[in-house]
Amino acid sequence: MKEEIRTSLAPLPVACYSQGILVKGTLYVAGQGPVNAVTGEIPEGIEAQTKQVLENIGHILKAAGADFSDVVKVSAYLQNLSDFESYNKVYQEFFPAPYPVRTTVQSGLANILVEIDVIAEL
Template sequence: MNTPESQTTQHIERLNSPAFSRLGLPFSEIVRMGDTLYLSGQMGTLPGTLTLAPGGMQAQAQQTMENIKSTLEAHGYSMDHIVKCTVMLADMKDWPAFNEIYKRFFTAPYPARSAFGANGLAMGGQLEIDVIASARR
């Protein structure tokens, strides 16, 4: 989907919604290359801001998943297009609680996924998730 906020270079399309563009961040919201979408890491920030959702890991996990969903939908895709998630948790003890929230956004068969503990996530966040999705509609 080409929008005024997208840029295409040699079969690589950079997609940025107007709300994302207003944040002025030094990366693209989504990069499309062929039939593959690469979403930049999503965190539990409140929509249109760089403020983390209050309430700790569970609130941030819920907001992160909502952000992934709304980012895909802003460009004409859905959660069903996701093929791989990479999850970075500030504390691996939060793994079971994260899984409960994660399962609310998918049905079996689930996307492929990897996860690891990370020290020092941006903005002091509790988690970050990056996503690879299919661009086929």
């Protein structure tokens, strides 16, 4: 049985998807962009956007009773791979060792610099 995870502290879905789905102790968090759920604003620059994305993910993890130490898989999408070093600098502030496995690719993102989705084991 799957359970929807939802919080108003992260941007609410704008299409047919859930913020998170919990199935048998595994939490799947949908790709999150850098929108501030309270103000609706998108910060400027890769570091600020990465921080906002990870804060959004953190709110969804918390709503499911998890945190970043429970994350086992990360998929990250960058508008430009030349931003990798700056993105990674912020990323490592959120995830404790042992780090989750991760895939980072360049993607044709519209109007944002980064989007991230995660899988966590509770």
